[in-house]
Amino acid sequence: MxxxxxxxxxxxxxxxxxxxxxxxxxxxxxxxxxxxxxxxxxxxxxxxxxxxxxxxxxxxxxxxxxxxxxxxxxxxxxxxxxxxxxxxxxxxxxxxxxxxxxxxxxxxxxxxxxxxxxxxxxxxxxxxxxxxxxxxxxxxxxxxxxxxxxxAIQGAGLIELLAREMTADLRRQRHDVLSLARRNGRPETADLETKGISFGRLTAYPDGTLDVSRLDGIDDDLTIRPFSQKGVFxxxxxxxxxxxxxxxxxxxxxxxxxxxxxxxxxxxxxxxxxxxxxxxxxxxxxxxTLPAPTRKKNLPDIWQSASTRGESVFGEIGCASCHVPALPLESLIFHDPGPFDTAGTLRQSDMEKPLALDLATLDWIKSLPRDERGRTLVPLFGDLKRHKIADAQNETYGNELLAQRFVARDVFITAELWGIGSTAPYGHRGDLTTLNEAILAHGGDATQSRKDYSALSESDRQSVIAFLRSLEIAQ
Structure with missing residues (x-):
């Protein structure tokens, strides 16, 4: 551009x-x-x-x-x-x-x-x-x-819209379990899930207090923060x-x-x-309004065949459990300021009405698929959730000494893989030169998937790389 x-x-x-x-x-x-x-x-x-x-x-x-x-x-x-x-x-x-x-x-x-x-x-x-x-x-x-x-920032508007809808949904679930606890006069527990992503369990008490100790991958206020490598904005x-x-x-x-x-x-x-x-x-x-990343077009037959196989293997070894291929989005109206902008940024209450950017009017949006309910499927290959991604045996992704915004040093938000074929080098420090190195650096919650990848035949490992290299930012 x-x-x-x-x-x-x-x-x-x-x-x-x-x-x-x-x-x-x-x-x-x-x-x-x-x-x-x-x-x-x-x-x-x-x-x-x-x-x-x-x-x-x-x-x-x-x-x-x-x-x-x-x-x-x-x-x-x-x-x-x-x-x-x-x-x-x-x-x-x-x-x-x-x-x-x-x-x-x-x-x-x-x-x-x-x-x-x-x-x-x-x-x-x-x-x-x-x-x-x-x-x-x-x-x-x-x-x-x-x-x-x-x-990379491509597709960021869709990412924020997903985060807003997920945050609103989780907060509705919190309201419902609090109401249930007050009504029944006893503790009530809810499994928090939105757009197919689990964020742990929340227990509410009749006096209005909450036990947030079993939340998973999200802050106690149930706000999805999709930006930065730690998921803090x-x-x-x-x-x-x-x-x-x-x-x-x-x-x-x-x-x-x-x-x-x-x-x-x-x-x-x-x-x-x-x-x-x-x-x-x-x-x-x-x-x-930057276009969402897409897939390489007109691939040679050998690459297309390997990519198709690699996408299937990617799911079979569990990578798609965090790098979810697509999440459904109800609305394409991007309000600015947004509903979860707080002190230190302009807020919706500071304006008579917020700006309304209709992303549906953008040409590139029309290429995104829809589900049976008419929702836009955002092909992010992510889940907008934080995970522990390092351990004592594999600490590459946990080599920081400093926590950021109360997020532990070995915890990062799942990287969206759309566009990854265009964004080398890899890792939060950018010191991993190949996708193979980046995959083998996974530990913590991703240990089993890494082991399953390592156990693949060389042909299947290369097919996974072929698939990932096909996800690109359009030029």
Whole structure:
């Protein structure tokens, strides 16, 4: 996808007819080195009755590819990369650093393989802290940070929509078992399951308390958090606000502005209101509407035959129990802000009505299959659930010393495999060069599947690789 130019963006604006506008700074000369020049009045856009996708996509694409400068507020001399607005212990003399960041000029400088929005090579690795306030470090010592490879974003809108529906369903089940316990005057237990995925058991007591000790693969609040390799971000909006600060030193006003910090220049770099809610919404919309990964077309007969066999073997050895081939999605309407955006991001209660992006209007959606109930089948090869993926015998995926957001170091969310044929290298650190290495690195909950894979004939192992290599991000 070719990044949209500012001239093309403004041309698009003038061809669209609706009440809201792209707000451009009239005082900037055409040669300005500012990358962030245009804004969107999302309140007007949401109530205009017009399709918000074309305008938001265009500005979002521009911002995702833009190389931010100090004129935009890039850099954070008096703030850390923490998700909670936090001051640095001591200011760095470096504008960029590969440790606690800022570590990138543009979103696309890491998310670029095989296309903008995709994954990143090992050279694009970043270092992350536990995520709240301990985000000020200047060492690669694993006691202070975890090294992570860049994930692809294609299909992220569908992933978030699945997570929203699953969260709502699990919370309905919690409400039902609480009501049952109160009505019957005794403890009641429910098996939590949504879209065929089990998340353990929940016991409710008549006094309204809950025993959450038997939950499996999810936080105690029953919120599916599908983003990041640990599954700690609930929404693209939360992910984007975090990433803008951590990787670029651009503070979104919805988290770092006067409402929460008492100032419009929290990092004290002389640039106020560095990214508005409209600009964050544009970035969210661009990511949410990226096409879902697909399968390679026109494969040679030998590859197609091996891939077909490999997909069958993949299921037989249990890989598909976590890497579920497809999950059903009821609605394709992506609201922004979403229903589970919370403090630190714009919320639905902050607007008269949220933006409504109808993903059904996108051409690539039409290629996705439907089930007998008309639901869209999202071919993610994942389950949006966390699993223990390492053990003492096989600790490759558990080699981090730092827990992140209370998620144990040997626990990761199931990686969606759609597009995996386009996103080498593999593993959370990007240090596994082949799919065979990545499979053999599995431990913990995946131990038996790994053993079954190891016991396959060489021909069947190669067929599994052929299948995985057929799952690609379209270019």
């Amino acid at each position: 070719t990044p949209v130019s500012r001239a093309a963006l403004l041309s698009l604006v003038f061809t669209l007819v609706f009440d809201s506008k792209v707000l451009a700074d009239p005082d900037l000369p055409p040669w300005s080195e500012r990358a962030i020049q245009d804004d969107i009045d999302i309140e007007s856009l949401a109530t205009s009755g017009q399709d918000p996708i074309p305008l938001l996509q265009a500005l979002g694409e521009h911002l995702f590819a833009a190389k931010f400068t100090s004129l935009d507020g890039a850099g954070r001399p008096d703030a850390t990369g923490a998700s909670v607005p936090t001051k640095v212990r001591r200011q760095s003399h470096l504008r960029f650093q590969r440790l606690a960041g800022p570590d990138a000029n543009a979103c696309a400088s890491c998310h670029n393989e095989p296309v903008v929005g995709g994954a990143g090579a090992f050279t694009a690795n970043v270092f992350v802290s536990e995520g709240f306030e301990s985000a000020d470090f200047d060492t690669i010592d694993p006691q202070f940070s975890n090294e992570r490879n860049t994930n 609930a929404s693209l909006r939360q992910f984007t606000v975090n990433a803008m600060n951590a990787h670029h030193g651009i503070q979104a006003s919805e988290r770092f502005g006067p409402r929460w910090t008492g100032t419009d220049d929290f990092d004290a770099d002389g640039v106020s209101a560095e990214m508005t809610p409209g600009q964050i919404s544009a970035l969210v919309a661009w990511q949410a």
